[in-house]
Amino acid sequence: MIIRKRKDQKRADILSILRYGTVGILLVYVIVLMVKKGDGNAAFSETASAVEDVVNTDKLTKGGSQDLKRLYRLHSGDYEDVLLYYTRETMGVEEVLLIHVRSQNDTEAVEEAIEKRRQAQLANFEGYGAKQVNLLDSSIIKTKGRYVLFVVSPDADRIEKAFNHVV
Numbered sequence: 453m454i455i456r457k458r459k460d461q462k463r464a465d466i467l468s469i470l471r472y473g474t475v476g477i478l479l480v481y482v483i484v485l486m487v488k489k490g491d492g493n494a495a496f497s498e499t500a501s502a503v504e505d506v507v508n509t510d511k512l513t514k515g516g517s518q519d520l521k522r523l524y525r526l527h528s529g530d531y532e533d534v535l536l537y538y539t540r541e542t543m544g545v546e547e548v549l550l551i552h553v554r555s556q557n558d559t560e561a562v563e564e565a566i567e568k569r570r571q572a573q574l575a576n577f578e579g580y581g582a583k584q585v586n587l588l589d590s591s592i593i594k595t596k597g598r599y600v601l602f603v604v605s606p607d608a609d610r611i612e613k614a615f616n617h618v619v
């Protein structure tokens with residue numbers, strides 16, 4: 453009888469250790485994911501710098517608030533910070549837009565404006581601008597935390613990777 457109780461007690465102790473160990477491992481895993489993935493609240497200057505380091509600015513012009521309004525129908529004053537590069541070439545479609553919104557709720561409106569711009573560009577070049585259409589089709593619209601990134605570039609993957617590394 454006493455031996456049986458000891459065996460039962462050992463099993464209960466082992467199960468208890470396994471439960472607490474599993475919970476501990478899950479907590480560590482969640483913490484690592486949160487730290488590694490980030491919450492999209494990195495400093496804009498750091499994020500913009502990482503993106504600008506990868507952007508080929510030889511063909512692109514840095515845009516201001518008027519360009520943002522003309523191209524996307526967005527007002528720069530509605531956002532924390534904005535970084536815009538675009539091409540002035542008639543047949544060019546390369547663009548990089550990075551917006552730091554004030555609230556996570558604002559990301560949807562920015563994404564819609566970006567998609568409208570992308571669709572307008574696709575309509576402009578469909579039928580004769582195969583290279584431009586391919587770039588637009590492979591463009592990246594990415595939201596992470598309070599950041600929205602739009603990239604139309606042959607280097608889109610490198611730009612996205614730089615963005616992901618910081619944010």
